[in-house]
Amino acid sequence: MNLINIAIDGPAAAGKSTIARRVAESHSMIYVDTGAMYRAITYKYLQEDKNDDFQALIEDVSLKLVYDEDKGQRVLLNGEDITDYLRSNEVTQNVSYVASKEPVRTFAVKVQQQLAAEKGIVMDGRDIGTVVLPDAELKIYMIASVEERAERRQKENEENGIPSSLNELKKEIEARDHYDMNREISPLQKADDAITVNTTGKSIEQVTDIISDLIDKVEA
Ligand code: C5P
Numbered sequence: 122m123n124l125i126n127i128a129i130d131g132p133a134a135a136g137k138s139t140i141a142r143r144v145a146e147s148h149s150m151i152y153v154d155t156g157a158m159y160r161a162i163t164y165k166y167l168q169e170d171k172n173d174d175f176q177a178l179i180e181d182v183s184l185k186l187v188y189d190e191d192k193g194q195r196v197l198l199n200g201e202d203i204t205d206y207l208r209s210n211e212v213t214q215n216v217s218y219v220a221s222k223e224p225v226r227t228f229a230v231k232v233q234q235q236l237a238a239e240k241g242i243v244m245d246g247r248d249i250g251t252v253v254l255p256d257a258e259l260k261i262y263m264i265a266s267v268e269e270r271a272e273r274r275q276k277e278n279e280e281n282g283i284p285s286s287l288n289e290l291k292k293e294i295e296a297r298d299h300y301d302m303n304r305e306i307s308p309l310q311k312a313d314d315a316i317t318v319n320t321t322g323k324s325i326e327q328v329t330d331i332i333s334d335l336i337d338k339v340e341a
Pocket of ligand 1: 157216217248
């Protein structure tokens with residue numbers, strides 16, 4: 122097992138999770154999708170009829186990440202596997218709001234830091250390089266044009282049977298980025314020591330290779 126942590130941050134649908142998963146697999150590291158945690162808490166928030174008492178909400182949440190050989194990371198909310206609901210439009214439309222709340226972030230960051238304590242983790246999100254793992258050995262800030270990000274998400278939705286229109290997706294991605302970049306607590310921003318990787322026009326293999334080269338340099 123590699124004794125480094127890798128932080129991958131960036132705007133919505135920039136390719137973070139696809140690449141993080143690949144890099145983790147090829148380097149025998151563990152991939153942690155932190156967006157899934159905020160989505161799971163949002164799922165609970167929707168179940169509770171959007172009650173804005175976030176402290177109470179968190180006190181009633183137990184989150185577990187488990188790894189299934191075929192399906193990858195699964196999220197258990199109070200013991201129930203809710204992973205299949207996390208990409209629904211309703212969760213996506215509410216997640217940035219829920220993720221902006223202090224009790225939610227304090228809870229999620231603590232879980233994430235515990236997961237990364239032993240190292241060997243590739244973690245993607247919005248505040249990993251800046252807040253969760255400020256000492257990560259490698260920090261990537263992944264970006265792509267909004268057109269390409271919307272197209273990729275459209276394809277992903279099609280594969281998952283989630284209805285969406287390209288124009289709506291573009292608007293949703295831009296709105297979510299704006300909210301995530303302008304919130305008060307831990308806004309999305311590039312860590313000073315992060316390396317920007319622009320994935321526009323690049324294949325998954327090309328981006329994975331770029332990051333593998335960066336890992337080699339860190340380990341050299
Ligand atoms: O990565 P994903 O698109 O699943 O993230 C969903 C949302 O969760 C983001 O738009 C953001 O509001 C929130 N998030 C966050 N901090 C993270 C990861 C995700 O605030 N580390």
